[in-house]
Amino acid sequence: MTTVNLRTLGISPARNIHGSLYSVHKLNNLLQQHHVQKSVIRLVVKSMKISEHSLKPAFSPNCPIFLTCNMPTSNLTTQIRASYVKNGEMSHPPAPETGVSVFILKGNKMLFGRRRSVSVGDNTFLLPGGHLEPGESYEECAKREVKEETGLDIKNIELLTSNNNLYYEETHLDVTYVRAYLSDPNQTPQNIEPDKCEGWEWYDLNNLPEPMFGPLSEMFQGGFDPFRIAF
Numbered sequence: 001m002t003t004v005n006l007r008t009l010g011i012s013p014a015r016n017i018h019g020s021l022y023s024v025h026k027l028n029n030l031l032q033q034h035h036v037q038k039s040v041i042r043l044v045v046k047s048m049k050i051s052e053h054s055l056k057p058a059f060s061p062n063c064p065i066f067l068t069c070n071m072p073t074s075n076l077t078t079q080i081r082a083s084y085v086k087n088g089e090m091s092h093p094p095a096p097e098t099g100v101s102v103f104i105l106k107g108n109k110m111l112f113g114r115r116r117s118v119s120v121g122d123n124t125f126l127l128p129g130g131h132l133e134p135g136e137s138y139e140e141c142a143k144r145e146v147k148e149e150t151g152l153d154i155k156n157i158e159l160l161t162s163n164n165n166l167y168y169e170e171t172h173l174d175v176t177y178v179r180a181y182l183s184d185p186n187q188t189p190q191n192i193e194p195d196k197c198e199g200w201e202w203y204d205l206n207n208l209p210e211p212m213f214g215p216l217s218e219m220f221q222g223g224f225d226p227f228r229i230a231f
């Protein structure tokens, strides 16, 4: 039998749901390395004292699947749906917005830009990214949005996590986060959409720009590290 001290491997109880997700990613990786059956994961997590509530989405008791699903309680969901009933008829509510955001990693840095004049996240730092277009894969969307916003070409795109968020009880964003690397490390980012962004800069994890877009800020505070996630 192999005994593994999880703390010496940098795995510790997480502060919030995003950190829990990160720990679970690390655990999965570790379990694979040690050929441990996946069913053991719950036991290991329990022994780390990641409490039941930190493994479940904080605001979404109905969704035990996605740890980054910040949907409200079923009561609020019912209220929101009810607001679409006019004269006893349910009008067609808008579909949630679906997007892809990209952690572009270069050395120990990643790319952020300060957002301008948009409804969500104005004046905060975000990753390059945007809405999924009909028929598009995550990879295609990531490449297209990064090219449109920064002029950069990216490669080795990998899925990291997903974030299902409701803002102001009306804007529902379902965003998939990926990471990628520059196709040519000598490329420099350009600010191709100056009406939407003040410019792109590289930042390392210990010197993140402020103010950070809310969901990203929560992820980092929870210990999320796009460099260290391994599958």
Ligand SMILES: Nc1nc2c([nH]c(=O)n2[C@H]2C[C@H](O)[C@@H](COP(=O)(O)OP(=O)(O)OP(=O)(O)O)O2)c(=O)[nH]1
Pocket (backbone or CB within 6 Å): 097, 099, 100, 101, 102, 118, 120, 121, 126, 127, 128, 129, 130, 131, 132, 145, 163, 173, 175, 213, 215, 216
């Ligand atoms: N760009 C970006 N958007 C993000 C991030 N996290 C997150 O939830 N979003 C959300 C906010 C946006 O309303 C949504 C889509 O991104 P966007 O607003 O930048 O899209 P865009 O104008 O470039 O899109 P498009 O309509 O041109 O496709 O994704 C992030 O890190 N970067």
